[in-house]
Amino acid sequence: xxxxxxxxxxxxxxxxxxxxxxxxxxxxxxxxxxxxxxxxxxxxxxxxxxxxxxxxxxxxxxxxxxxxxxxxxxxxxxxxxxxxxxxxxxxxxxxxxxxxxxxxxxxxxxxxxxxxxxxxxxxxxxxxxxxxxxx
Ligand SMILES: [Zn+2]
Numbered sequence: 001x002x003x004x005x006x007x008x009x010x011x012x013x014x015x016x017x018x019x020x021x022x023x024x025x026x027x028x029x030x031x032x033x034x035x036x037x038x039x040x041x042x043x044x045x046x047x048x049x050x051x052x053x054x055x056x057x058x059x060x061x062x063x064x065x066x067x068x069x070x071x072x073x074x075x076x077x078x079x080x081x082x083x084x085x086x087x088x089x090x091x092x093x094x095x096x097x098x099x100x101x102x103x104x105x106x107x108x109x110x111x112x113x114x115x116x117x118x119x120x121x122x123x124x125x126x127x128x129x130x131x132x133x134x135x
Pocket of ligand 1: 082083084085086087101102103104
């Protein structure tokens with residue numbers, strides 16, 4: 001099943017490409033900006049993520065996809081990499097997977113000249129890891 005962290009990363013990546021999350025069953029759409037702040041997720045993104053997991057947001061799903069966030073967090077779904085663009089996409093844990101990646105309607109994607117979406121990197125933790133490896 002997709003872990004909460006995988007679904008969070010999935011949203012963070014697509015938000016960085018300008019994809020919105022549709023909430024309240026299609027009545028509104030949200031796109032937190034910025035997604036990353038320094039080496040962590042921004043407060044806007046964290047607030048949005050909390051909201052999307054709460055009952056108040058209703059059915060919510062990434063633009064261009066049919067799976068709600070709640071469904072993604074169930075054991076029917078996993079998050080894998082798109083064959084075309086290596087972005088995270090939901091796949092069914094079992095059965096036939098006839099899904100298209102949300103990149104299908106992004107004609108300019110993949111684009112290796114643009115900065116790629118990323119997760120926040122904790123520079124200090126990484127430096128410490130390197131330091132430990134050296135000693
Ligand atoms: Zn793709």
